[in-house]
Amino acid sequence: MICMSNLPSSPVFFLPVKSCEIGKLSIIRSSPVDKEQARIAEIAQGNDEALVSLISDWKNPIYVYFLRSLSNSADADDLTQKFFHRVYKGAASYQPNGKVSSWLFTIARNLLIDEFKKRSRRPKESSLPDYPIADESDSRQIELKEILSHELTKLPENQRTALLLRVQQELSYREIAEIMQANETNVKTWIFRARSLLKKNINLDD
């Protein structure tokens, strides 16, 4: 435990310090990581507010991750619901070893892999990405989205996930490696290959 009296008098500091006592005064400070972990603990204890705040903070990042991985808003919607259901169920067994975001994206990725497995067992359905009918002015943008969406679904799962976690979620290579249970060099290679493939296909279209 680190005591406040030993620290420089900085207005904001983020150390994993829970509490320390100066005489009878008890000061509690926590880092954002601790707050996230505390929120998961509260969810495990059945705190409704904690669950609502987690949904509020994470629904859009998780939804866009599913949307770009599946290219279908209805499926992304379903998976996002399943994701929060799984988080709620798994909150009690959460081990605060790393970042909460890593834990959440591990759950999201596992859900996505399960979904791909289910799809591979089912007969293929034609799923069109849902984009609005374009004016002539932004037809280039729509076309580009269609190409990227199509090419993104064609990428290997590890390359797509690594690229999405890096670009969309702005996670560090280390966190991505932790989520994907790989080493950082592999993650970098996957991201480079994914990006190169996407760029190549945009160029072919040009």
Added chain:
Amino acid sequence: MKKESMNHDREIDDFLKCNQENIEFKWGDQKLATEIKTKAKRSRALINFSRFVLPLAACLVAALSWVMISEQSKETELSYRTSVKTDDALLLSDLPLEDIELIDEWLLASPVALDLFSVDYDSSYELLVSLETIPMP
């Protein structure tokens, strides 16, 4: 060339981040939280129900099968006993009452004859002959 590549990088990033699209998850926070809690309660209730019902069903099946097996074994035993009794009855019923009484007396009179392996056939024969000669009442 480099500028074009950078352009493409930006386009890819914009697409992945959904920057130019107004994309939002449709469910409200509170609504989704309520839905999740309801689902969790339902599945917990189902688990508890199955935890209680499955062992109970197993116990019932075991008890029923035990009852059925014991009933069956009782029936078999009863039918065996009846068949044995019926055979005896048939043998005895073939003889008239006097003969049965005579056999009883003979059996009581010669305890040696009860043991079939140690029967003295000579004396038995003599006894039978004497019995034949005794005038019946």
